[in-house]
Amino acid sequence: MSEFIVKKDVKNLHHEGEKLISTHCCYCGMQCGMHIRVNEKTGAIAGVEPRYDWPVTLGKMCPKGVTAYQTIDHEERITKPLIKKDGQFVEASWEEALDLIEKNYKRLQADYGKDALSVFGGVSMTNEKCYLVGKYARVGLGTRFVDYNGRFCMSSAAGGFMKTLGTDRGSTLPWPELEHTDCFFMSGTNTAECHPTTIQWLWKARDKGAKMIVADPRETPTARIADVHLDLKAGTDSALANGMMHLLIREGYVDHEYVSERCNNYEDLKKSVEPFTPAYTAEITGVSEEKILKAAHIYGQSPRSVVMFARGVEQQAKGVDNVTLYTSMALLRGQIGKFAAGVATFTGQGNGQGGREHGQKSDALPGYRKIDNPEHVKYVSSVWGIEPEEMPKAGVSAYEMFDEIQRGNIRSMHVICSNPAVSAPNNEYIWDGFNKLDFMVVSDFFLSETAEFADVVLPVTSWAEDEGTTTNLEGRVIRIRKVKDPIGESQPDWEIINRITERMGKKEHFGYENVQQIFDEFRLATKGGKADYYGITYDRIDNEEGVFWPCPSEDHPGTPTMFKEKFDTPDGKANLPSVPWHEPDEVPTDEYPVTLTTGRVVFHYLSGTQTRRISFLNEKCPEPFVEMHPEMASQYNLSDGDEVKLTTKRSSMKLDVKLTKAIRSDHVFVPYHWGKELSVNLLTNPALDPTSRMPEFKVCAVKIEKV
Ligand SMILES: Nc1nc2c(c(=O)[nH]1)N[C@H]1C(S)=C(S)[C@@H](COP(=O)(O)OP(=O)(O)OC[C@H]3O[C@@H](n4cnc5c(=O)[nH]c(N)nc54)[C@H](O)[C@@H]3O)O[C@H]1N2
Numbered sequence: 001m002s003e004f005i006v007k008k009d010v011k012n013l014h015h016e017g018e019k020l021i022s023t024h025c026c027y028c029g030m031q032c033g034m035h036i037r038v039n040e041k042t043g044a045i046a047g048v049e050p051r052y053d054w055p056v057t058l059g060k061m062c063p064k065g066v067t068a069y070q071t072i073d074h075e076e077r078i079t080k081p082l083i084k085k086d087g088q089f090v091e092a093s094w095e096e097a098l099d100l101i102e103k104n105y106k107r108l109q110a111d112y113g114k115d116a117l118s119v120f121g122g123v124s125m126t127n128e129k130c131y132l133v134g135k136y137a138r139v140g141l142g143t144r145f146v147d148y149n150g151r152f153c154m155s156s157a158a159g160g161f162m163k164t165l166g167t168d169r170g171s172t173l174p175w176p177e178l179e180h181t182d183c184f185f186m187s188g189t190n191t192a193e194c195h196p197t198t199i200q201w202l203w204k205a206r207d208k209g210a211k212m213i214v215a216d217p218r219e220t221p222t223a224r225i226a227d228v229h230l231d232l233k234a235g236t237d238s239a240l241a242n243g244m245m246h247l248l249i250r251e252g253y254v255d256h257e258y259v260s261e262r263c264n265n266y267e268d269l270k271k272s273v274e275p276f277t278p279a280y281t282a283e284i285t286g287v288s289e290e291k292i293l294k295a296a297h298i299y300g301q302s303p304r305s306v307v308m309f310a311r312g313v314e315q316q317a318k319g320v321d322n323v324t325l326y327t328s329m330a331l332l333r334g335q336i337g338k339f340a341a342g343v344a345t346f347t348g349q350g351n352g353q354g355g356r357e358h359g360q361k362s363d364a365l366p367g368y369r370k371i372d373n374p375e376h377v378k379y380v381s382s383v384w385g386i387e388p389e390e391m392p393k394a395g396v397s398a399y400e401m402f403d404e405i406q407r408g409n410i411r412s413m414h415v416i417c418s419n420p421a422v423s424a425p426n427n428e429y430i431w432d433g434f435n436k437l438d439f440m441v442v443s444d445f446f447l448s449e450t451a452e453f454a455d456v457v458l459p460v461t462s463w464a465e466d467e468g469t470t471t472n473l474e475g476r477v478i479r480i481r482k483v484k485d486p487i488g489e490s491q492p493d494w495e496i497i498n499r500i501t502e503r504m505g506k507k508e509h510f511g512y513e514n515v516q517q518i519f520d521e522f523r524l525a526t527k528g529g530k531a532d533y534y535g536i537t538y539d540r541i542d543n544e545e546g547v548f549w550p551c552p553s554e555d556h557p558g559t560p561t562m563f564k565e566k567f568d569t570p571d572g573k574a575n576l577p578s579v580p581w582h583e584p585d586e587v588p589t590d591e592y593p594v595t596l597t598t599g600r601v602v603f604h605y606l607s608g609t610q611t612r613r614i615s616f617l618n619e620k621c622p623e624p625f626v627e628m629h630p631e632m633a634s635q636y637n638l639s640d641g642d643e644v645k646l647t648t649k650r651s652s653m654k655l656d657v658k659l660t661k662a663i664r665s666d667h668v669f670v671p672y673h674w675g676k677e678l679s680v681n682l683l684t685n686p687a688l689d690p691t692s693r694m695p696e697f698k699v700c701a702v703k704i705e706k707v
Pocket residue numbers: 028029153187188189190191193194195215216217218220232233234235236237310311312313346347348349597598599600601602603604605606669698699
């Protein structure tokens with residue numbers, strides 16, 4: 001068992017008879033540094049202590065992080081494989097479960113071809129595991145159908161950064177520099193609830209006079225502390241960003257030297273933002289002209305600024321457009337590649353950054369390589385020990401896999417580390433897809449809503465029972481440490497992949513004995529790619545407080561600041577794409593007159609399978625609700641706590657009203673951390689972005705009726 005006992009006990013955290021093992025929180029992309037307290041005699045977990053010496057989070061944690069350890073030995077952990085018999089799960093041995101998987105996989109591939117199988121991955125896993133999921137699908141099963149939950153999370157950010165900057169590293173600067181930033185332009189990020197430990201950096205900067213502009217249809221705890229709150233209508237970000245750039249140009253705030261040296265297409269962009277006068281921008285977005293002007297002046301006059309955004313901007317059918325425009329805003333001000341300045345998306349899941357680079361995506365291979373590029377296929381094939389011709393072609397995106405189920409092309413799915421029965425849009429379509437599968441496998445440590453549909457559920461180890469690396473929201477590669485031995489018969493995801501691929505006759509390509517071995521192969525697979533991890537070793541991570549990619553060799557220092565000299569495009573210049581204004585896919589009508597947007601609360605994480613099981617968090621927020629402005633409530637004759645029926649073109653559900661003035665009076669908001677009849681994804685619109693294939697979780701049209 002690899003241990004890393006605390007080096008600097010800065011706050012006298014050590015308790016008699018216990019050891020402190022350093023690791024990181026399992027939930028969001030902040031990856032807060034923490035120690036897990038372990039009883040030296042019994043090995044039992046006693047709790048957590050924040051890591052004050054972790055440079056990114058400095059001892060801060062949120063309510064989810066401080067209770068995360070309670071999932072590890074939770075009484076509802078799955079401890080043995082489960083097989084469904086007559087509609088009920090019964091415990092089985094690993095041999096029985098694997099026999100069943102082998103028999104069904106071989107039968108389905110014999111009857112329908114290799115692509116009858118599919119894999120649906122996730123990024124709450126280490127880099128080592130995320131890397132293996134792509135290899136498992138392509139080499140182990142030989143199928144082209146693999147995609148993952150990052151498609152619902154980071155794909156639009158990735159698409160936008162690729163288009164403008166040429167590569168997708170979520171943040172172009174390291175987090176501790178935020179303290180020295182003069183202005184934060186933040187859109188569609190509820191940082192205070194979703195990346196809470198970032199707020200300390202904003203406070204430090206504000207103590208020195210920094211300004212904050214927040215664009216959100218809701219006055220979130222993040223918007224509440226802003227100098228300007230741009231209360232835009234959901235789905236109107238491209239108009240807002242175009243309007244901001246119109247003013248940057250008109251008011252003389254463009255850094256012309258930077259733009260002419262380092263960017264392409266400025267003249268086209270200038271023409272395309274011409275129509276976006278404050279009046280026109282206000283008309284589309286619903287934000288007052290006065291606020292738009294104030295924001296442009298503050299942002300335009302700040303010497304060092306960071307444009308930050310998250311899912312509010314990205315989870316739209318035009319998410320990639322939005323990301324390109326907000327990135328262009330930072331480029332016009334000449335901010336990218338400099339100290340305490342740049343552009344950043346708030347990476348969502350713990351390993352949302354690393355997990356999106358290494359080939360769980362239907363069209364991607366490790367190191368941000370592309371499966372439609374013959375050179376890339378040749379290189380990765382050589383690492384994997386297959387012929388390039390054996391590499392399957394690109395598959396389809398996460399939601400589109402469910403179209404393939406309906407068409408009868410996908411007959412089986414192995415869901416690893418995701419709960420799409422709750423978190424995918426248009427839930428009923430997803431449930432119908434699961435019911436249509438001939439055979440379904442889920443790897444999880446809890447019986448999630450998705451696992452309930454499975455024929456076989458495989459018990460996996462939790463984040464604290466195995467080791468590996470993740471890549472945090474800055475792009476810093478860090479160590480996750482094993483704290484205790486696995487519960488029951490649970491096994492790490494990589495060992496399960498070993499065992500299934502052995503039965504599929506692919507042992508020579510897998511058969512890993514430990515995580516280090518996977519990490520070394522993974523480094524090699526990324527070598528020479530855009531996301532190059534080749535120079536990163538476990539020792540370096542320990543000694544250097546993480547290493548930033550790209551890091552092409554062991555003597556390379558890593559890259560905390562991106563694009564200092566050039567961008568990752570063929571000519572080294574950034575692009576400034578022109579983007580016209582498009583309406584959201586669904587706009588309010590007489591029948592569905594209100595805009596519904598969805599998102600998060602501080603106490604729950606994603607589909608809620610973990611946080612709903614922690615009593616402290618559940619007591620704080622036991623069920624979903626619909627946030628509504630009192631003005632809208634009075635139109636419908638509703639009071640706080642009344643039950644309403646929400647209906648969209650997809651389905652309907654009932655929820656209690658929560659009155660608040662902190663939302664636009666023409667919008668409602670519902671958090672999405674609950675399943676079945678309480679899942680707001682019964683209602684959401686699966687319209688996909690044309691490039692990123694990201695669904696429009698953030699905007700749809702809804703009808704409201706008093707029950
Ligand atoms: N507490 C908590 N923290 C989390 C998570 C969690 O589940 N719970 N999940 C993690 C993950 S995976 C992710 S992806 C991140 C998500 O982090 P965020 O993106 O910050 O969270 P969301 O609540 O999805 O959306 C952010 C804001 O976008 C606003 N918004 C809605 N529509 C629009 C729009 O059209 N334009 C703009 N500009 N804003 C809009 C919403 O009102 C909301 O306040 O959080 C991570 N951290």
